[in-house]
Amino acid sequence: MLEDYTMGYEFIEGNEAIARGAMQAKCDFFASYPITPASSILHYMNEFVPEAGGLVIQGEDEIASMGFCIGAAMAGRKVLTSTSGPGISLYSENIGLAIMGETPIVIVNVQRQGPATGSATKGAEGDIQFTRWVTSGGLPIIALSPATVGEAYELTYLAFNFAEQYRTPVFILTNKELGVTKESADLESIKLPPLVERKRVPSDLADYLPHFFECPEDVPAIADFGGGYVARYTTSTHDKAAYLTTNPNVIQEMIDHYIAKIEGAIDDITLVKKDFQPGAEILVISYGIISRSAAVAIREARSKGRKISSLVLQTLWPVPEKAIKSAMAGVKKVVVPEMNMGQYLVEIRRLAPPDVEVVGVSKMNTMLVSPQEILEQGGLL
Amino acid sequence: MNANQFATYMTDKIGPLPYCPGCGHATIIKALDKALVKLQPDPTKVVIVTDIGCIGLSDRYFITSAFHGLHGRSITYACGLKLARPDLTVITLMGDGACGIGGTHLLNVARRNIGITLIIANNFNYGMTGGQHSVTTPTDGITSTTPWGNPEAPMDLCGTAVAAGAAWVYRATTFDKNLPDVMADAISQDGFAMVEIWELCTAYYMPRNKLGKKELFDLLDSYGFKVGLQADRPRPEYSVRYRQAYEAGKSVLKKKPPIEKKFDNTVRKQTGIIIAGSAGQKIRSSATLFAEGAIFAGLNTTQKDDYPITVQTGHSVAEIIVSPETIEYTGIDSPDYFVLISEDGLKRTRAKIQKLPETCTLYADETLELPETKARVVRLPLEEVGKKVGKLSVATAALAALLEESGIFPAEAFNEAIRSFQSPKIAETNIKAVEAGIELVSKSSTVG
Numbered sequence: 001m002l003e004d005y006t007m008g009y010e011f012i013e014g015n016e017a018i019a020r021g022a023m024q025a026k027c028d029f030f031a032s033y034p035i036t037p038a039s040s041i042l043h044y045m046n047e048f049v050p051e052a053g054g055l056v057i058q059g060e061d062e063i064a065s066m067g068f069c070i071g072a073a074m075a076g077r078k079v080l081t082s083t084s085g086p087g088i089s090l091y092s093e094n095i096g097l098a099i100m101g102e103t104p105i106v107i108v109n110v111q112r113q114g115p116a117t118g119s120a121t122k123g124a125e126g127d128i129q130f131t132r133w134v135t136s137g138g139l140p141i142i143a144l145s146p147a148t149v150g151e152a153y154e155l156t157y158l159a160f161n162f163a164e165q166y167r168t169p170v171f172i173l174t175n176k177e178l179g180v181t182k183e184s185a186d187l188e189s190i191k192l193p194p195l196v197e198r199k200r201v202p203s204d205l206a207d208y209l210p211h212f213f214e215c216p217e218d219v220p221a222i223a224d225f226g227g228g229y230v231a232r233y234t235t236s237t238h239d240k241a242a243y244l245t246t247n248p249n250v251i252q253e254m255i256d257h258y259i260a261k262i263e264g265a266i267d268d269i270t271l272v273k274k275d276f277q278p279g280a281e282i283l284v285i286s287y288g289i290i291s292r293s294a295a296v297a298i299r300e301a302r303s304k305g306r307k308i309s310s311l312v313l314q315t316l317w318p319v320p321e322k323a324i325k326s327a328m329a330g331v332k333k334v335v336v337p338e339m340n341m342g343q344y345l346v347e348i349r350r351l352a353p354p355d356v357e358v359v360g361v362s363k364m365n366t367m368l369v370s371p372q373e374i375l376e377q378g379g380l381l
Numbered sequence: 382m383n384a385n386q387f388a389t390y391m392t393d394k395i396g397p398l399p400y401c402p403g404c405g406h407a408t409i410i411k412a413l414d415k416a417l418v419k420l421q422p423d424p425t426k427v428v429i430v431t432d433i434g435c436i437g438l439s440d441r442y443f444i445t446s447a448f449h450g451l452h453g454r455s456i457t458y459a460c461g462l463k464l465a466r467p468d469l470t471v472i473t474l475m476g477d478g479a480c481g482i483g484g485t486h487l488l489n490v491a492r493r494n495i496g497i498t499l500i501i502a503n504n505f506n507y508g509m510t511g512g513q514h515s516v517t518t519p520t521d522g523i524t525s526t527t528p529w530g531n532p533e534a535p536m537d538l539c540g541t542a543v544a545a546g547a548a549w550v551y552r553a554t555t556f557d558k559n560l561p562d563v564m565a566d567a568i569s570q571d572g573f574a575m576v577e578i579w580e581l582c583t584a585y586y587m588p589r590n591k592l593g594k595k596e597l598f599d600l601l602d603s604y605g606f607k608v609g610l611q612a613d614r615p616r617p618e619y620s621v622r623y624r625q626a627y628e629a630g631k632s633v634l635k636k637k638p639p640i641e642k643k644f645d646n647t648v649r650k651q652t653g654i655i656i657a658g659s660a661g662q663k664i665r666s667s668a669t670l671f672a673e674g675a676i677f678a679g680l681n682t683t684q685k686d687d688y689p690i691t692v693q694t695g696h697s698v699a700e701i702i703v704s705p706e707t708i709e710y711t712g713i714d715s716p717d718y719f720v721l722i723s724e725d726g727l728k729r730t731r732a733k734i735q736k737l738p739e740t741c742t743l744y745a746d747e748t749l750e751l752p753e754t755k756a757r758v759v760r761l762p763l764e765e766v767g768k769k770v771g772k773l774s775v776a777t778a779a780l781a782a783l784l785e786e787s788g789i790f791p792a793e794a795f796n797e798a799i800r801s802f803q804s805p806k807i808a809e810t811n812i813k814a815v816e817a818g819i820e821l822v823s824k825s826s827t828v829g
Contacts, residue, residue, distance in 0.1 A: 071461020
């Protein structure tokens with residue numbers, strides 16, 4: 001068994017970096033259904049997980065794969081699954097279940113051009129809002145978006161920490177352009193924080209309540225199935241004991257809790273990269289692989305004397321509102337390049353002061369948004 | 382029974398069972414309780430998994446752990462729990478409705494032999510949603526959605542499970558006195574075990590179809606179905622089989638050696654290289670070794686590929702970027718070098734070739750008919766090379782020619798990657814191809 005899944009300088013694709021990040025986080029259960037461009041994660045996990053004593057299973061479909069993952073996660077495993085947009089559609093109802101049951105699980109969406117089957121082997125980032133509103137009820141989830149192979153590794157590891165700490169599904173939002181593009185990278189040089197394990201109930205508790213909290217933002221301690229307590233889990237509206245309830249007050253209390261535990265932790269969950277220039281009138285807000293096109297465009301514009309600030313979001317959901325608002329202070333224009341028709345643009349427009357112009361550089365034709373397009377359409381020249 | 386034993390696995394903490402008078406579900410739940418009393422498992426090591434439907438209301442009446450999931454998906458959660466913790470006793474209770482929406486899970490759990498117990502309460506219709514027809518409603522059966530009689534043929538659940546390879550299958554009715562013993566037998570199986578129980582829905586199916594006890598047995602007879610064991614053919618449980626297969630076939634996971642800078646380069650800016658050829662010409666793997674060679678020469682690099690979903694047919698194109706700086710944008714809008722080794726590659730990239738700038742060098746097989754291009758063209762006799770080093774090494778030779786002609790980094794760095802990441806035998810062939818590629822440059826002809 002490998003102690004460590006890094007090895008100095010190498011040439012690897014984003015999907016492999018995700019698998020390595022998961023292994024570094026001690027992932028020991030993986031289930032998914034093959035789909036381009038996510039399939040190689042299944043292959044890499046098949047190489048790594050059984051060797052480390054865990055189990056990989058290819059479900060008969062995406063619904064089964066998510067079901068296996070939820071069951072395994074509640075029995076104490078650290079669980080990863082991966083798919084692309086069409087698979088997320090099939091995960092949808094079970095994602096609601098994972099939210100309802102407060103299940104730690106990491107879900108990778110290697111996005112591709114949609115809708116429907118779209119272009120299986122081509123990139124796009126059309127699932128940004130879909131990720132936030134993926135299931136009935138509209139409760140919050142966490143979603144992180146890596147820009148490089150190194151970040152794919154790092155953010156996957158952090159996603160496991162967030163999933164365990166907040167008992168929630170955490171998404172890694174990447175796309176074909178990062179997932180199956182190889183890059184020279186040194187994962188060993190990336191310093192990871194200590195591993196976080198879910199808070200488990202002490203062994204001498206008189207009465208275990210699966211969803212016990214005092215303050216709404218508290219994250220309930222878990223007793224894993226088979227872990228010495230009678231454990232309960234339910235898809236139905238329930239009380240802290242996981243017994244079905246129709247009491248509106250109790251139902252509202254639980255809903256408030258699901259929201260508060262994520263939104264109350266927003267400062268811990270917020271991951272952004274700032275590159276501000278004093279006196280900048282233009283701010284570029286970007287995320288994922290397109291933040292790299294933005295970096296080239298910004299460098300070019302700055303070389304011509306323009307003052308431009310950059311905010312790169314690694315956390316997309318919950319929206320890092322404080323960071324976005326403070327970055328927008330003092331600028332006249334915000335440019336948001338995306339590989340979709342302006343999905344995160346909606347959030348930026350919502351947060352922008354009324355006198356700030358917000359411009360999207362949007363396209364979804366399977367191609368990367370290029371630095372030139374950002375320069376021209378964003379008015380950076 | 383001694384004092385340490387459980388006299389029941391049920392609790393009355395939340396009141397009596399919620400079923401309609403005479404409903405078979407209550408009989409099934411009580412039989413399961415008796416089966417557990419017979420087996421005396423630790424309640425914290427038992428999980429009762431249910432989903433939506435009247436039978437799914439039952440899990441909370443047990444003192445065991447309970448998992449109540451989405452409609453028709455209880456088998457999947459049960460499998461997840463069992464795969465994660467093979468020591469758990471996992472019992473799934475499902476209705477005939479769930480066998481429709483989640484039928485694929487029934488087929489696949491039977492086939493895989495994951496060691497859960499599946500108890501199906503078959504009352505021929507959906508009770509919870511108002512008596513609609515299900516996959517087991519008899520032909521001509523009256524339900525709220527088949528008011529003129531069901532035109533569909535019912536699914537034989539036991540027969541389906543047997544056909545799917547289930548290790549242990551039993552057909553029962555709620556009128557069978559031995560139901561607790563049958564369930565205890567099912568739970569005691571190591572592999573997958575299924576008990577299908579025919580019963581009466583007193584709210585809907587029974588009154589609408591005048592289906593009583595006698596008619597239930599007549600229905601069984603009319604299908605030629607027998608109550609009793611339908612399959613008993615044990616084989617190793619999935620997790621056991623999984624480990625056995627892994628132990629027998631595993632290869633020891635070895636880390637690749639890290640790539641350290643050993644050579645110099647002459648690259649001063651981000652440089653885009655495209656190689657286009659046919660699937661089966663080792664375009665992608667040659668490009669990867671080339672890129673790894675660039676890393677040995679101290680460069681940053683990226684590679685992305687374009688190829689059809691089929692193998693060994695059509696085009697294969699690889700885009701490589703090398704740069705002394707961090708590579709941000711991974712697209713190649715204006716290539717610096719273009720390597721074209723087959724007609725398939727030309728067909729795929731014709732539009733790009735027509736737009737190549739004057740600053741680009743195009744290395745093309747001498748037999749290809751090129752469209753008009755501003756690029757400087759270097760013609761290579763690749764067919765000759767193919768004869769010499771094998772057609773699987775043509776891409777490697779062409780990339781070596783690019784290195785020799787352009788001098789961006791030494792061919793020795795390419796060889797270093799080949800030696801580091803390929804088996805000795807294949808490496809030997811490819812190093813010969815690199816040599817042949819270097820020689821090609823003196824035989825090449827340049828146009829433009």
